[in-house]
Amino acid sequence: MAKAERRPFLLDFEKPLCELESRIEQIRKLADENRVDVSKEIDQLEARAEQLRKEIFSNLTPSQRLQLARHPKRPSTLDYIQAITEEWFELHGDRRGDDDLALISGVARLNGRPVVIIGHQKGRDTKDNVARNFGMASPGGYRKALRLMDHANQFSIPILTFIDTPGALPNIEAEKLGQGEAIAYNLRQMFRYDVPIISTVIGEGGSGGALGIGVADRLLMLEHSVYSVASPEACAAILWKDAKKSDQAAVALKMTSRDLMELGLIDQIVTEPSGAAHNNPLQTAALLKQTLIDNLEELTAMTPQQRKDLRYQKFRQMGVFLEVAA
Template sequence: MRHFLDFEKPIAELEGKVEELRRTTDAGGIDVAEEVAKLRDKAEKLLAATYAKLSPWQKAQVARHPERPKCLDYVAGLIEEWTPLAGDRAYADDAAVIGGLGRFRGRAVAVLGTEKGRDTDTRVKHNFGMAKPEGYRKARRIMELAGRFGLPILSFVDTSGAFPGIEAEARGQAEAIARSIEAGLDAPVPFVATVIGEGGSGGAIALAAADRVLMLQHAIYSVISPEGCASILWRDAALAPQAAEALRLTAEDLKRLALIDEIIEEPVGGAHRDGAATVAAVGDAVANALEPLLLLDGPTLKARRREKFLDMGRSAVA
């Protein structure tokens, strides 16, 4: 059964009526095919109209949709000969960060990502995509490994942010994130990052300090969640919709601010309505972004990447 968001209730009602009429026809009742077609057309038009004018807060809800393709879905759909790598060689393995080696359209690559999980068991296993220090140290290890063997890096970002627990802070959360960002900036190989859902705070940029940063149409990317921002500024998480407006966290806003490089269109109604098409579209966008980077040598890649992020700071100051 499809999960509908609050703002999708009118769409849910229409699609429910379509399903009821379809079952009537299947059960051998009166022929209502024409009425079904009319209602289906009306539902599709309403869906397209609704998703054409989503507010930032509604986009945040879509980015968090439980049926949206997750990191492991992209790995399964795009990466062949997948070999996962575990552990940070210092403390433990963090299931919130996925890392490994494989082939992307025939080319050997290193892959990183944050995995939220799809049901209760997998969400608990992956800590809802909130990485701990060992996760970022694993990411750093794999980025350094990629540099050593000349493997392009692909990352798929979907996290509300780094894990905020006391034990994570005690094990050096901030330092681990900073070192992961440093490893991304210092990698002498092409690096393409894609924000596939939530891109939350340093937990996201730790895996996205890349040559090219792509973003799905209804994903979000921000220094803090709308709820967190509202709680800090106004002491009221219920003001999250206003915070979402102020944060400029949508793909359109970030492209306009030159903080990302490309927006990948989603199927009408969001990625959760057609996961296979979304994965394929991301694969094509990643391939197109990667191709020109393969022509550049390590020093050039590092210099250009450094300037890319320094320019963001210069623009913000200006």
């Protein structure tokens, strides 16, 4: 079976690369069957494939990066937890009768250091996605996160959050249960915590659903993740009354990691392997792990007051504007 046939979630801009990789695989198979040495030709084709991969992934549009951020095979919070931590133990429930599967939380060790981990979790198939509300957390999810963050602060344990959601759950039931209040309360409390907080956008960071666990001393983004006030589809529908203009909205929103780094809204971009995270999840996890360890070492060297001042100044400087006299 050709390599292209084994990749059901192939994106349009990945097709030329996949076709070339398929040709290399076919040539290698024919050469093995006929006992012909074509190693030199294969080396040349593989070099061309690597060059094409770099060309494709270094010139992506915001819409294409959004496709990568939403890729069904992109590593999730649980994938990273399993890859980078030891002794992971998931904790459930907000102690008010709800346990939202769209937002997971628990304790683990990162490089031997105890940490509390909280993150959005999307499903791997339709059934799992429905159970996890497609990664859109309810008020109960944010209150569960708050319970774990309070626990972390009480016992002086650093907090790591992983953001990957199109937004908070937008249904009537969530509004009845106080969606806005739950997110706002989390924002206030996260500014008050003494412990180090590191948030990482690993996929799609959307609206208040992302901010509910996104107030941090350090805000990191994986290279091909996105972070915005609204999805491009919602933005296009609001501004132009036409969701088909989402490509235009994606550019206007400045939602890519490079855009946000230039605007000073994030602290660091975590480089993804060639071909993006879904093509090499283990290497991506290794890069993320080292970045988290380095940032934790820097933050733990500070006093609690220094961290809180840093956190406050970071967000205070966002959205600066100039008034021009008439």
